[in-house]
Amino acid sequence: MEEIRSIQWFPGHMTKTRRKIExxxxxxxxxxxxxxxxxxxxSCNPDLRSVINNKPRLVVLNKCDMADPxxxxxxxxxxxxxxxxxxxxxxxxxxxxxxxxxxxKNVLADRIKAWNEKGMTGRTIKVMVVGIPNVGKSSFINxxxxxNRAKVEDRPGVTRGNQWYTIGKGFDxxxxxxxxxxxxxxxxxxxxxxxxxxxxxxxxxxxxxSARLLEYLRDNYPDxxxxxxxxxxxxxxxxxxxxxxxAVGRRRGMLISGGEIDTERAAATVxxxxxxxxxxxxxxxxxxxxxxxxx
Ligand code: G4P
Numbered sequence: 568m569e570e571i572r573s574i575q576w577f578p579g580h581m582t583k584t585r586r587k588i589e590x591x592x593x594x595x596x597x598x599x600x601x602x603x604x605x606x607x608x609x610s611c612n613p614d615l616r617s618v619i620n621n622k623p624r625l626v627v628l629n630k631c632d633m634a635d636p637x638x639x640x641x642x643x644x645x646x647x648x649x650x651x652x653x654x655x656x657x658x659x660x661x662x663x664x665x666x667x668x669x670x671x672k673n674v675l676a677d678r679i680k681a682w683n684e685k686g687m688t689g690r691t692i693k694v695m696v697v698g699i700p701n702v703g704k705s706s707f708i709n710x711x712x713x714x715n716r717a718k719v720e721d722r723p724g725v726t727r728g729n730q731w732y733t734i735g736k737g738f739d740x741x742x743x744x745x746x747x748x749x750x751x752x753x754x755x756x757x758x759x760x761x762x763x764x765x766x767x768x769x770x771x772x773x774x775x776x777s778a779r780l781l782e783y784l785r786d787n788y789p790d791x792x793x794x795x796x797x798x799x800x801x802x803x804x805x806x807x808x809x810x811x812x813x814a815v816g817r818r819r820g821m822l823i824s825g826g827e828i829d830t831e832r833a834a835a836t837v838x839x840x841x842x843x844x845x846x847x848x849x850x851x852x853x854x855x856x857x858x859x860x861x862x
Contacts, residue, residue, distance in 0.1 A: 569778045569808040574757035574766055584745030585618050591744050594693060596678065597623040597671055599740075600862050601698030601707060604634035604655060607642045608852040608860055609759040610699055612747050616861055619697070623674045625652040626862060627667070629703040632657035635788075638850035645854045651862055658706035667711065668738060693731075695741045699749045701765045708732050708740055759851050764842045777834035778808025780841060783851060785811065791847035795840065812837070 598619045603610040607628060626646050631639050639655045646653035652674045656663025671694055672679060682690045698704050711734040730742045749765070751757040760766055762780050784792040785803050793800050796815045803811055809830070816822075816833035823829045840846045 568782060569775060571754045571758060571779070572772075572775065573754045574751055574761055574771065584743075584747055585614070587744035588618050588695070588697070591695060591741065592620065592622060595622070595695045595741060596675055596692050597625065597694045599625055599627050599667075599671070599694050599696050601627045601629050601696060601702045601704055603702050603763060603765075604628040604631040604639050604642070604657075605763055605850050606759050606852045607850075607854070608857040609756040610702055610749060610765075611860065611862065612697075612699060612749055615697065615747065623678075624862060625654070625670055625674050627707070628653065628655040629698075629707060630657055630659075631655040631663065632659050633844040633848055635848050635850040638854060641854035642850075645858065645860065646862075649861070658703050658710045661710055664710055668735060671738075689737055691737045691739055693739045693741060695743065697743045697747055699747055699760075699765065704743060708734075708742060711740060762838070762841065762851060764838070768838075773838060774809070774812065774830050774834040777837045778812050780808075780837060781811040781815070782808040784841075784846070784849070787851070787853075788847065788849050791849070795846050 600611070600615065600619075607626075628634070628639060628642060634655075643653045643655060652670050654663060654666045654670050656666070658664075671692060675692065679692075682688070696704050696708060712732040713734075732740045732742070734740050749756065749760055751760075757766070758776070758779060761771055761776055762783075781792070785806075789800050789803070792798065793803070796818050798811070798814055798818065803814065806814070812830050812833050813828050815837060816828035816830055819833065819836065821829040821832045821836075837846075841849070
């Protein structure tokens with residue numbers, strides 16, 4: 568096995584965002600926690616639970632078009648077992664979005680009943696959307712408000728101001744005040760976020776990262792990996808990640824002068840093909856490996 572290296576990236580602490588979210592909590596009824604369906608554990612900020620305190624919440628597993636459908640099912644079941652409402656959707660096609668408003672109403676059923684009893688029928692429901700950079704918050708809000716008002720940028724960590732969006736009669740979304748960073752203390756979490764492209768590649772050793780990804784895929788998804796790069800399952804089983812990277816480069820004819828394998832190019836290809844789901848719909852946080860996930 569290649570060694571696990573910590574991602575040397577320090578996104579700054581959470582104090583500012585925590586304060587901003589806390590100051591907005593009194594204005595909202597519920598929190599929608601967006602997670603990346605490929606990494607529902609690693610894309611979950613572990614401080615979030617204490618920040619949102621007792622607010623009603625629901626989990627939205629976004630980008631499920633790129634995740635392993637059987638794992639997504641397991642994740643949904645896991646959250647529901649913990650009495651956390653959870654839905655899976657994708658903002659690329661819009662699949663699953665229709666379940667959002669009914670799910671929020673379900674989560675808030677008791678409160679809505681109480682409002683109605685007090686004659687506050689038609690009171691606007693306000694939901695704050697939170698999630699780490701790049702998880703798809705802008706895309707989600709855009710989709711839900713059906714207008715291109717939320718700016719979508721593929722730059723991890725782009726800060727935005729507070730904004731409210733009306734997504735239907737009596738239903739408003741609040742974009743996260745501040746940036747909710749993931750936690751990088753656990754090197755595996757940092758690595759998985761790097762696999763999916765949530766860490767700038769410029770600060771990463773992409774050959775090492777790609778070698779680690781190949782090891783993960785060999786151990787968890789050997790068939791799509793072998794099919795894509797025409798590798799033999801038996802051959803790759805004893806290999807280290809870097810050897811697999813060379814095997815991919817060789818298969819793809821990626822050579823530099825002197826006949827050496829261009830492992831840098833092979834690394835870029837593997838990361839690219841994984842991130843764009845060309846390698847398949849793959850989930851790299853297994854639900855069974857994280858039974859105590861808490862939101
Ligand atoms: P953020 O506000 O949380 O930072 O995330 P944002 O919506 O900016 O989305 C980050 C990237 O993820 C964008 O990619 C967006 O298109 C993509 N994305 C969001 N939701 C989904 C989804 O459900 N499925 C897939 N496959 N991709 C999703 P980008 O490279 O900027 O894309 P684009 O501008 O080329 O569309």
